[in-house]
Amino acid sequence: MSLLLRRTVASLCLSVFFLTSTAYAGGSMDWGKKIAEEGNGSPGSVACMECHRLNGGGMPSIGSPRIAGQTAFYIEHEILGVQKGTRYAPVMAGVVQNLSKSDIRAVALYYAGVRTPKLPDVSPPDPALVALGKHIAQKGLWKKNVPACVLCHGPNGRGIPPHFPYIEGQNKGYLLRQLVSFAFLKRKDDPQGLMRGISRRLTQRERKAVAEYFASLNPPATSSHKK
Amino acid sequence: MKIGPTLLVLASGLILFSGSRGLASPALAQEPATFQPPSDSEIPSDPFGNLVRKGERIFTQTRTYAGKYVGNDLTCESCHLDRGRKPYAAPLWGAYVSYPRFRSKNHKVSRLGERIQGCFRFSMNGTPPPLDSDIIRSLVAYSFWMSRGAPVGVKLAGARMYKMPPPHRTPDPFRGKKVYAAKCALCHGADGLGTTSGHDVAFPPVWGPRSYNMGAGLAKVSKLAGFVKMNMPLSKGSSLTDQQSWDVAAYVDSQPRPADPRKRQ
Numbered sequence: 247m248s249l250l251l252r253r254t255v256a257s258l259c260l261s262v263f264f265l266t267s268t269a270y271a272g273g274s275m276d277w278g279k280k281i282a283e284e285g286n287g288s289p290g291s292v293a294c295m296e297c298h299r300l301n302g303g304g305m306p307s308i309g310s311p312r313i314a315g316q317t318a319f320y321i322e323h324e325i326l327g328v329q330k331g332t333r334y335a336p337v338m339a340g341v342v343q344n345l346s347k348s349d350i351r352a353v354a355l356y357y358a359g360v361r362t363p364k365l366p367d368v369s370p371p372d373p374a375l376v377a378l379g380k381h382i383a384q385k386g387l388w389k390k391n392v393p394a395c396v397l398c399h400g401p402n403g404r405g406i407p408p409h410f411p412y413i414e415g416q417n418k419g420y421l422l423r424q425l426v427s428f429a430f431l432k433r434k435d436d437p438q439g440l441m442r443g444i445s446r447r448l449t450q451r452e453r454k455a456v457a458e459y460f461a462s463l464n465p466p467a468t469s470s471h472k473k
Numbered sequence: 474m475k476i477g478p479t480l481l482v483l484a485s486g487l488i489l490f491s492g493s494r495g496l497a498s499p500a501l502a503q504e505p506a507t508f509q510p511p512s513d514s515e516i517p518s519d520p521f522g523n524l525v526r527k528g529e530r531i532f533t534q535t536r537t538y539a540g541k542y543v544g545n546d547l548t549c550e551s552c553h554l555d556r557g558r559k560p561y562a563a564p565l566w567g568a569y570v571s572y573p574r575f576r577s578k579n580h581k582v583s584r585l586g587e588r589i590q591g592c593f594r595f596s597m598n599g600t601p602p603p604l605d606s607d608i609i610r611s612l613v614a615y616s617f618w619m620s621r622g623a624p625v626g627v628k629l630a631g632a633r634m635y636k637m638p639p640p641h642r643t644p645d646p647f648r649g650k651k652v653y654a655a656k657c658a659l660c661h662g663a664d665g666l667g668t669t670s671g672h673d674v675a676f677p678p679v680w681g682p683r684s685y686n687m688g689a690g691l692a693k694v695s696k697l698a699g700f701v702k703m704n705m706p707l708s709k710g711s712s713l714t715d716q717q718s719w720d721v722a723a724y725v726d727s728q729p730r731p732a733d734p735r736k737r738q
Binding site: 385386388391392393397398400401404405406407409410437438440443444 | 656
């Protein structure tokens with residue numbers, strides 16, 4: 247099926263209506279996909295797919311995150327954060343400034359609705375780090391006041407919509423970079439400073455370990471991410 | 474809390490004193506470090522160890538392993554954080570060494586098994602498993618194992634919930650509602666009913682039909698205030714002021730929840 251044809255397939259729009267409030271206009275999904283594919287048409291605008299792919303799988307080689315199936319709420323929140331400068335995003339900051347609020351909503355809706363399999367990561371998981379990471383992820387490091395990651399990111403890190411993103415099956419380069427930028431207080435869009443506090447209390451080895459662990463899992467498969 | 478020199482002498486050797494706990498709030502900086510329970514790797518691989526591991530599973534996945542005694546969406550760990558290890562969240566290491574104990578709730582000397590039955594009945598809004606059941610025996614074994622090396626008969630720092638000093642102002646649900654919206658709703662939901670991930674309960678309900686009932690410890694504003702002060706928002710214990718903790722507890726406990734089973738009959 248050609249991309250053009252696909253754009254007119256109404257069932258996609260319908261399923262999106264199911265997932266979200268009616269506040270989103272019917273054409274929003276088409277427009278969102280167009281931004282993903284080509285940008286919004288304003289000068290200097292860049293297509294999201296150059297770094298996140300059309301299906302939202304991201305690019306492990308450059309640490310560009312998988313965004314397929316994150317909630318529309320979260321995607322929107324992050325892009326607004328990038329525009330405001332609260333969300334540390336050295337790569338993306340240059341390419342989202344010209345998006346309007348409705349552009350952001352449309353493209354968020356589009357990526358929240360797509361699914362795509364896991365892409366190969368840059369290196370195979372390191373078993374020693376995975377074991378340590380699994381312990382921290384599932385049981386926490388309470389001596390340092392670090393709760394189990396799964397308490398806030400859901401079972402195996404599959405996300406707790408709408409505020410808590412999935413981290414299961416995300417690529418390792420991206421995960422580690424986020425943890426480091428929380429720890430050094432560059433990324434400051436997390437509600438109540440929760441992630442800044444947690445990441446700061448981990449050592450670099452522990453951060454690597456949890457990144458290896460969550461990257462070793464498969465991303466959440468289905469549409470458990472409603473709202 | 475002031476620590477008398479006698480207690481310090483008593484405790485030396487048993488409790489490590491730590492001057493700099495970077496993570497604790499300034500208010501707690503002079504408190505002694507709390508008892509360190511043995512680590513997982515020390516659970517023996519024998520029948521006793523199996524009982525301990527079983528106790529831990531029941532404790533953390535209560536619905537799966539003791540479903541017919543559970544009447545809400547909570548697990549034991551929902552309130553006894555870190556698998557029953559966290560200080561000031563009524564840890565199991567503090568429990569084992571302080572029973573049998575006289576309880577004013579029912580005017581009797583209770584054994585640990587009976588105390589656990591109480592949490593099933595009120596906090597889990599369920600039915601107590603029989604005292605000689607596998608479930609109670611496993612939970613008692615888990616508590617016993619965790620208290621290994623803890624001194625008997627002294628109240629350990631961090632045992633039970635934190636006891637709040639009296640509030641300066643009468644706890645006020647209206648002020649508490651604002652605290653709730655700012656600090657709690659993110660996880661427990663503006664409606665207090667908790668949050669799910671797929672089909673699983675992720676953040677537990679703090680009121681409503683699937684939360685603890687009116688007879689539970691946390692249904693008392695002072696207990697809930699002490700729990701919140703030390704443990705909530707998750708990972709940010711002692712970030713609320715005492716007054717905020719009192720107020721938010723008054724708000725949460727003013728919301729609807731299942732009746733006290735002693736009054737339902």
